[in-house]
Amino acid sequence: MGFPLSHYCCFLCVIVLLPVLCKCEDAFTYSRATYYGTPDGLGTPTGACGFGEYGRSVNGGNVGAVSRLYRDGTGCGACYQVRCKMPNLCADVGMKVVVTDHGGGDDTDFILSRRGFSMLARPNKAADLFAYGVVGIEYRRVPCQYPGSNIFFKVHENSRFPDYLALVMLYQAGLSDITAVDIWQEDSQAWKGMRKSHGAVWDMPNPPKGPVSLRFQVSGRRGQKWVQLMNVIPSDWKAGVAYDSNFQLDY
Structure with missing residues (x-):
């Protein structure tokens, strides 16, 4: 045939x-x-x-x-x-x-x-x-490999509750890069971009009150995508503490 x-x-x-x-x-x-x-x-x-x-x-x-x-x-x-x-x-x-x-x-x-x-x-x-x-x-x-570890969002030591929030992501597996981070504004029902402060640190003055929901843009060999994580950081967040996202990239 x-x-x-x-x-x-x-x-x-x-x-x-x-x-x-x-x-x-x-x-x-x-x-x-x-x-x-x-x-x-x-x-x-x-x-x-x-x-x-x-x-x-x-x-x-x-x-x-x-x-x-x-x-x-x-x-x-x-x-x-x-x-x-x-x-x-x-x-x-x-x-x-x-x-x-x-x-x-x-x-x-x-x-x-x-x-x-x-x-x-x-x-x-x-x-x-x-x-x-x-x-x-x-x-x-x-690829970075961290068996058994999720991504952690660490509240940077320079953060000041509740007026200034800076975040850095730890234990990010795979081959991808984080190219943007947004935070959910409940009052306006919209995402607002965080600023790249330095290195891997993203920050925002006057962050929204309550649990922190984030989305971040992942850029890799298969293109770009957004990952959304709701209520990933508690409302009473503390500087220097790393919070488990219960999520890991495979990208």
Whole structure:
């Protein structure tokens, strides 16, 4: 049984183009990386993303600052596979890093925590790698994975109940970016956009009274969509507290 020429052409395009598309999705970018020091080798709670303590310890402290990948804070929380290019010293798989800060220098795309930098090395080779200070790397974006964890909305420490509310999202899984956040105004029955304060922090003066309902725009490889979460933060919210959304992205 035959099939039309048009179907054959479509089939041929899939066979020819699919490997190309897969290769692009999995492609590595060449760059350089260095490291910064902290007393415990983990991240810093004062990173530009505004994550606080989460930015120090998430992903086991395998975190880092980025330069152009920061994207005015939109890149905060993104995950990358990073591996260095010195075969005798570097592990084949490399390590996964979570972006928690902004910084760059000496043509580097990543400034890793000391712990993260050591994860690039083969067993017993970390000291030799540290001696170089800056190493050639390749990297690609990979999905963030937080098994068993939902997204948390943390009320930033700068918030002042009830006059000023600032939020940052923690444990966001997947490959997507948060590009807008709205808050529901019950009195006007309308959504109002929050301001991007800095890094991953969104804020609003004079937020609505009562439980806080949010929607946020997710931008990923499959386009954009809005996620709506009603009454996700209680009416008596407190600065510094993180509230479980009971929701996780798979996007």
